[in-house]
Amino acid sequence: MLDIKYIRDNPDEAKRRLATRGVDGGVIDEALVLDAKWREIKFAADNLQAALNKASKAFGPWMGASKKNPQAPAPKDLIDALGETPATPDAAKVALAALGDKQAATQRQADELMQQIEGSLLYVPNLPSSKTPVGASEADNITRKEWGTKPQFTFTPKAHWDLLAGQGFDMEVGGRISGSGFPFFRGKLARLERALINFFLDLHTREHGYTECWTPFMVREETLRNSGQLPKFIDEMYRTDARDDLFMIPTAEVPLTSVHAGEILPDESTPIRYCAFTPCFRREAGAAGKDTRGILRVHQFSKVELMVVTTPEQAEAEHEALTRCAETVLERLELPYRRLELCTADIGFGAARCYDLEVWAAGVGKWLEASSCSHFSDFQARRAKIRVKGKDSGTRLAHTLNGSGLACPRTMIAIIENNQNADGKVRIPDALKPYYGNEWL
RNA sequence: GGAGGAGUGGCAGAGUGGUCGAUUGCGGCGGUUUUGAAAACCGCAGAUGGGGCAACCCAUCCGGGGGUUCGAAUCCCUCCUCCUCCGCCA
The missing domain is CATH 1.10.287 (Helix Hairpins)
Incomplete structure (x- = not known):
């Protein structure tokens, strides 16, 4: 607000x-x-x-x-x-x-x-930072860096849904159980999903200094208002009936942002860095008919989220650091990516500034958004009443940041599509081998 | 699901209708003392909103919301959270 x-x-x-x-x-x-x-x-x-x-x-x-x-x-x-x-x-x-x-x-x-x-x-979005490039559409986003090289093939690389057909990639089963957009994995893909989650969490907790959290997956309306999803984006939410009236979280950002709601934190206790694995539930009401194949866009997916509460003074540096943490995941997995700085027309509702990390997926031949690293300035903190207090600096609203580190489906797509061989076999990146337990998928 | 108990300032913990934003202890900050520190002693200390150029003044805040009353931390209703016991079930 x-x-x-x-x-x-x-x-x-x-x-x-x-x-x-x-x-x-x-x-x-x-x-x-x-x-x-x-x-x-x-x-x-x-x-x-x-x-x-x-x-x-x-x-x-x-x-x-x-x-x-x-x-x-x-x-x-x-x-x-x-x-x-x-x-x-x-x-x-x-x-x-x-x-x-x-x-x-x-x-x-x-x-x-x-x-x-x-x-x-409550319906007015955050003011863009003075550093956010002014633009009229997503075409005005600026590519800040590109890392890695796109893989070259002597054959036409397949999209993940073709490559994995009949190998435990069971979108129809998910559809039968819940409806379209609810993936069902069997066997090695289920194991890959779990390996990714563990790899992400270990990296951020052991090397990046984040504290792992386990959060509720259903939250109150108030919690969603704190982080900015409500009241405006109610159509994007899954909601239980009136007996409980809870909402399924669309991201771990939601519970994590409310951890310190209503508190006044000493400056010295910041930055507070949290990460959490959660499933994410999104109705994708506005995206019907878009990215319908495979797991490009689904109603339920796994994600490890990074979230930081800090002082206004430290926020910009923390935003860069958080983005680097997300990039590190892609680098360890040897996945080519680019960092986009979103322009004023494309940043999210609560964001003042935002970097998108897009990973290259050779089969679908597209850059896929794997992480969105946002700086919310005091927008969420004002809603959630999160404040910081220093000896000389007095009491003021905290700044919050968050970003995916990373989302599983698109990371999985990139691994599978980029590392495929002509015979359909998929090589597991070295960093993931200890977690997956095998060299080939 | 049923029956009880409790939620007060950073923490602990008094306060049951009027002068209580709230006794006290711990912690915090400033000072005296000391070569320095500790101890002791003295003093200062919350948040939010409004008015004023300013000094400053006013209002609100005792889990949230509503009510009774001229007046509520204190009485009533309701919701939330935590604790204990019973039942049921991973």
């Missing part, structure tokens, strides 16, 4: 920065009008409350005094608050109740305005 104070002080800048992502500035103008109204009414409500507090404080002693001496004069604070001199404590009670009603009504008005402001602000 954006900072209403920032919007108040820099409305034109806010609109200009939102415009670079194709967001109309109208929401900003609306928020400003509501905010001005809110402040006026809130001020009135506060003043009424202050008068009421003073009067209530003076009331008790006066009532006591009146019992002994009915002539006891009404206290000044009470007269000030009521604007008249009450004849008796009972008369004052009636007048105070009326004043209380007026205060409550004013407060309610203020609350409703604030709800309106927050209600619309």
Whole structure:
């Protein structure tokens, strides 16, 4: 969520920065009008409350005094608050109740305005960082680096669904059990999936300093609001019925971001680096008919996620470091990849800046997004109320970052398609052999 | 699923209708003392929002939400979380 104070002080800048992502500035103008109204009414409500507090404080002693001496004069604070001199404590009670009603009504008005402001602000994406390249579409993303060389073949490399047909790659079985887009692996592919997960986790925990977490896979609405998926992307979520009303997580980012929700962390405790394996559940409502073959785009997949909570000062360096951790996975697996810096038109809803890592898949002949490493600045922290506090720096919102490290299906596709032989055999990368337990798939 | 108990400031732990943002201890910060440190003593310390050029002032916050009352940490309702016991089941 954006900072209403920032919007108040820099409305034109806010609109200009939102415009670079194709967001109309109208929401900003609306928020400003509501905010001005809110402040006026809130001020009135506060003043009424202050008068009421003073009067209530003076009331008790006066009532006591009146019992002994009915002539006891009404206290000044009470007269000030009521604007008249009450004849008796009972008369004052009636007048105070009326004043209380007026205060409550004013407060309610203020609350409703604030709800309106927050209600619309929750749908506004983050402001792009000043370093994010301005662009109009994904065509304006910038390739920051390319690593490795695409494999050369003396034959036409097959796509994974052809290469693996009849070898435990059972999309139809998944379909029978759950519907299309739910992969079912048998035998060596199931083992490969498990090997990848273990390889990812070991690398990040042993070499990159991340703390492994095991998280719930179903979460509350509030948890999804913290990390930015709700309310806007509700159509992307699997949701249980009203008895429990829980959501299946679309990524481990969701539970990990809420680990420190509501906390004020000492600066020295940051950066906090977490990684977790979870299955990810996505309805892919907007992507129907796209990437339908094989496991290019599925409703359930495995992923190891990296997530960092840090100070604003360290965030940029942590973002680079986190991206390097994800790249290291691809390098160890000898998979050619490129790092794209997404432009303003293509970065995700909550991101201020984002690198996509795309891995080359020789069979489908495409670069596949295997990781998206995002810097959220204080966008998620404001929603989740994650703050950091230092001796000299005071209390401020934390910054959060996350990225896949990596997603299994696309990593698996790249391994299989890039390492295939003419006879259909697939070589397992050296780094993965100890986990998979064999040189060939 | 059933029956109980509990949730207070960084932590521990008082407080059962009015002067309580809240006693106290520990921890933290500043100071006195000391060659230095420890100890002792003194002092300062929360978050959020609003108003003001500012000094500063006001409001809110005792798990969340709602209610009773002139007035709620304190009474009532509801939800959440944790603990104990029973039942059921991986």
